[in-house]
Amino acid sequence: MIDALSRTLALIGKELRILFKDPRTRVSVLLPPVLQCVLFGYALTYDLSHVPYAVLDLDRSAASEALLAEFDGSGVFERVANLDRAADIRRFIDDRQGLLVVQIGQDFSRDLQAGVPTQVQVIADGRNSNTANTALAYVGSVVEAFGTQWRASRGLPGPPIRISMRAWYNPLLESRWNMIPALIGTLTMLQTLLLTSMSVAREREHGTFDQLLVTPLRPSEIIVGKTVPPMLVGTAQATLVLLVAQLWFRIPFEGSLLTLYAGILFFLLGAVGIGLLISSFAATMQQAMLYTFTVLAPFTLLSGLIAPIDNMPVVLQYATLIDPLRYAIDMTRRVYLEGAGFAQIVPDLWPLAVIGALTLPVAAWMFRHRLT
């Protein structure tokens, strides 16, 4: 027992020394999570803050000016051109000078004064229809607010029902609050998987894995020795991302650190297990890298980071069940934003434990049987 422990500790020590002896590896393990978190933290938002647009105002009345002033004062729309003819729209959109064109017809103010329902035309660049739809929704709310205000100024009744909206856990509905906690798992998994699969592949390629197997180390001890170091690195990376989320982006942490780290530990166990399983198939580092990536891409895309899992077809929703990142993202969001306690994240933890409990023994078995 004591022997097993000291053998395992020796292997762990060796693994950590390999990882940290080279200053370049040291940097490549610890710096990227911080840089990525800052960079992606700013980039990952479906909210629009700058929508360049052009105006084709055929009415040129006080009313149309007032409506356009609402656009310009919204803080989101930036008028980059005033068009004179409808023929100019094509060129403006084609050349990507702006995202949309607001066209006000010549009867606009007359209809508005007369109480006849009127309209404004909006033409959007649909090359990215998601961005265009978001911008169109903003247009809708600006025009609606203007209409309500206009009715009120003439003593006309407003809409019969007002919606009063409140958001739990993220009162200002900032996408960033949703995305950055999700990065804790995403950025950590990226490197943990790669580190794990490469560490065995490196030994294979250099021929030292055979030597490792003739030492008194048992396969289970090799597995533990290869599991603990990447888990330590993963924990360190998760901590760095967590610090960026709190100190740089100032997203309030609602839960308990103990619960979060317990969750991270389960997640890393699952991730490292998958990494080791990959490495048991790979004969070279090239193979380890490519196989790692082959599972990493679907894990990331199906995790709920970019698009909600509920929107996926049912078959793919089942496929997400073997994705450790899916559980990690759900777990971190719940602990971080909702302050969920340990009991509430158990539904995320047991699948991770199952993933770890299946992959690690299979990897150990594969190590032994590849050799004989």
Added chain:
Amino acid sequence: MTGTGSEPRRAAKLRRIAALVRKETYQALRDPSSIAIGIVVPVMLVLLFGYGLSLDVKNVPVAVVVEDASPDAQALAASFEGSPYFATHLVRSMPEAEQLMQDGAVTGIARIPADFSRALQSGTAELQVIVHGTDANTARIVEGYAGGAIAQWQAHRGDEGYPVPVAPIAVQSRLWFNEANDSHYYLVPGLIVVVMTLIGAFLTALVVVREWDRGTFEALFATPVRADEILIGKTLPYFVMGLAGLALTILGGMALFHVPLRGSVPVLVLASMIYLLVALGIGLAISSATRDQLVASQLALLLSFLPTVLLSGFLFDLRSMPVVVRLLTYLLPARYFVALLQTLFLAGDIWSVILPNMAVLAAMAVGLLLLARAATRKRLA
């Protein structure tokens, strides 16, 4: 180089390159992992992006709390139930609804308060909507759908003779290039960019550093081959593999998701070939500049996958990113290729977009390949 000697020299050079290409091709074809990245990954990504990623929110689970027993309130609740966008759970009390939300069983609560019908008479009626704000994007969409349910209820009341207030100004919108508002139209071009970047960068990221690691590079130096010949020998086979992956993605994307190609095929092929060179160049530059396969893989992973998905303008709008981040995206080749492909597929041959973006990519390809050559030659000395 003399006039008489140049012919045999050139022939020898070609022969050396051909030999290297042959060696590299055998090595790639023998390795199942190249097949994985060249064929499995493109097919998988086409299917995942095409079927898996959808930002269109449907069947949002919502708890509807009806505290008012009046017919007006019941009718409003019914219009929530009738909406295709909501999967409604009717509950009696607010605590019940809050419990459902805490358990994650619903994403929102619509509460019709007890004084609803009375307030409706005085024109102060209110519908309370509480959303689970964790996913801000979905939360906003839920708010919009709630407005839709109310409009539905109003129209229904209009049928019964109540006056329906008409919005004074309606927005009539048109989505150019994608009138049907099909999200595949932007996902498929973006997907091609992701696949090409990955194939290119991953296939070549280890091809040089691997030889260093195994000590076979010294052996290569003992032969008459030169640095540029090594690089050509290491690029060509993967260029061909990359083209196969490209064809697979384009044809798959167009056949499965009916994305139109409104530009011309030769321009598309040319632009893609240039970008493939850029992607291979990234991998080669990483491979020549590092000595450790782990560091090379990490760099390839960090520089290719997430930046291409997140910072290229394919999913997230570049104009809304802070200035510093936006400036960084100008360094990212994927940004130019996304602009090119979105335009080529959906808008057509618009030269004012195509030419500048293609020029930047061509310059990047040349720059990266020269960089790889310089890094390899330095090692030779």
